[in-house]
Amino acid sequence: MEVEHAEHWQRPLPAPDAAAAPFWQAAARGELIFQQCRRCGHRQHYPRALCTACGGDPAWQTASGRGRIHTFTVIRQYGGKPFRDELPYVVAIVELDEGVRMMGNVTGCDVAQVQIGMAVEAYAIVAAEGVGVPFWRPAAIAADGGRRATQTR
Amino acid sequence: MAGDDPVRMAEYLGIDHRFIDGTMVGGSSFEFHVQHAAAAIREGLCDTVLISYGSDYLSRMGRTLGTGGFRRSHHVDGPDQFDAPFGNSLVGAYAMVAQRHMHAFGTRPEQLAEIAVGVREFAALNPDAMYRDPLTVDDVLASRMIADPLHKLDCCVISDGGGAVVLTTAERARDLDVPPVYVLGAAGAQTHWGISQMPDFTRSAAARCGPEAFARAGLRPDDVDTLQLYDSFTITVLVLLEDLGFCDKGQGGAFVADGHLRRGGRLPLNTDGGGLSACHPGMRGIFLLIEAVRQLRGRAGAAQVPDARVALACGSGGWLSAIGTVLLGREHP
Numbered sequence: 001m002e003v004e005h006a007e008h009w010q011r012p013l014p015a016p017d018a019a020a021a022p023f024w025q026a027a028a029r030g031e032l033i034f035q036q037c038r039r040c041g042h043r044q045h046y047p048r049a050l051c052t053a054c055g056g057d058p059a060w061q062t063a064s065g066r067g068r069i070h071t072f073t074v075i076r077q078y079g080g081k082p083f084r085d086e087l088p089y090v091v092a093i094v095e096l097d098e099g100v101r102m103m104g105n106v107t108g109c110d111v112a113q114v115q116i117g118m119a120v121e122a123y124a125i126v127a128a129e130g131v132g133v134p135f136w137r138p139a140a141i142a143a144d145g146g147r148r149a150t151q152t153r
Numbered sequence: 154m155a156g157d158d159p160v161r162m163a164e165y166l167g168i169d170h171r172f173i174d175g176t177m178v179g180g181s182s183f184e185f186h187v188q189h190a191a192a193a194i195r196e197g198l199c200d201t202v203l204i205s206y207g208s209d210y211l212s213r214m215g216r217t218l219g220t221g222g223f224r225r226s227h228h229v230d231g232p233d234q235f236d237a238p239f240g241n242s243l244v245g246a247y248a249m250v251a252q253r254h255m256h257a258f259g260t261r262p263e264q265l266a267e268i269a270v271g272v273r274e275f276a277a278l279n280p281d282a283m284y285r286d287p288l289t290v291d292d293v294l295a296s297r298m299i300a301d302p303l304h305k306l307d308c309c310v311i312s313d314g315g316g317a318v319v320l321t322t323a324e325r326a327r328d329l330d331v332p333p334v335y336v337l338g339a340a341g342a343q344t345h346w347g348i349s350q351m352p353d354f355t356r357s358a359a360a361r362c363g364p365e366a367f368a369r370a371g372l373r374p375d376d377v378d379t380l381q382l383y384d385s386f387t388i389t390v391l392v393l394l395e396d397l398g399f400c401d402k403g404q405g406g407a408f409v410a411d412g413h414l415r416r417g418g419r420l421p422l423n424t425d426g427g428g429l430s431a432c433h434p435g436m437r438g439i440f441l442l443i444e445a446v447r448q449l450r451g452r453a454g455a456a457q458v459p460d461a462r463v464a465l466a467c468g469s470g471g472w473l474s475a476i477g478t479v480l481l482g483r484e485h486p
Contacts, residue, residue, distance in 0.1 A: 013227055014234035046235040046349075071256070071354050073248035074301040075240060078221040083240035091241040093249060093349055103236045103349040116256045133238050 027132030108137030172199035179470025183438035184477025188339035207315030208434035246348035246472035248300035251388035253354035264406035266293035276426025309428035338370030359396035381441035438468035
């Protein structure tokens, strides 16, 4: 995924532990990764020290960076900075093509265009040294021959 | 009380307790406390349990709970580090559930609004309710959007408030000068904590602890005379209704639109005016129990449900995360 650098990151900053650090470090390099259990194959996000299905040892897999919006909201009122200066904005649960889900903001289109099922692709903003934060925008052109994957109303 | 409040309260009041429980699962903590207290009394660990709650949330923090006022620190660790950078709000978490429910089942905003309208009818009968003026579906839909698809009037109030419930043995309760109310069945369950971990955005843990509580009570949804459901948001009620088995999954919208939950309906909901209109000091679960008891004692005044024999209280903690269901009845089980 593309990587941008934040000039001045004002949002809450992840303070990674051992299990979480590789995710943020990978995103800072432009890679979106998730965990898959070495023993049972279960996929999970957020990253943990063990597999929630069998207790096994999770390994890292690289995701395509593509997914679809499973559900979302448009935040129109928020009390704290910096978010209150960015209203309205979309917070979505994105289901990756690989099956795991993660929360993120959908940018790059009008909030009224966002809907469940919409195809999105990840990009990263580097918030601090070794911390890349994934964001999402409409998947403009699908890989399969230029079909427009973005659903619009 | 939840968290470390009980040890502080025991010290303040000088109570030498034989049983203490500070289970903290959010607004449904008190439904979990009832389950634990009833088990402790049955087991003989203690005879009488005080479950209590007090909060000055509105006076101290203002109306900020639902829209980001609760987040303070810049560096976020633990699972929340994967959600915190994106500016979701408490309202936004429930809005994601509403959005998915609408997508999956065609639930409409006016059906959610109907819940707020019905609860407001009861608030008008409660002199202590925060908002008592009549409300229409159009009023709800015309109120400003906080987090799509939830309008301001789909959201509970923020208030101060407090309450207490005393549990004791059936034998001891017979000597008191108030009619006893019996715990018929109680159960709690959890599907997730953070909203991004919710396994099915249209289904809560009430789908598990509801049937468990009914099984322990030997009752079915048809046996319930009044519902006290955690109405943090209109969507909370809709999901709990379905999960507890009062209608099929996905049919909640049509069910509420039929008016069953209104005053005079067959399943009056939140007869004290609920969190949507009466009070919500941050964790509302204690009030569900108190109103259920008032109904079963026949002391609910103008909001009295005729001949109420069985009441169901169901609390939602977190973001439809930890659900506690309690069935209460007038007659000794």
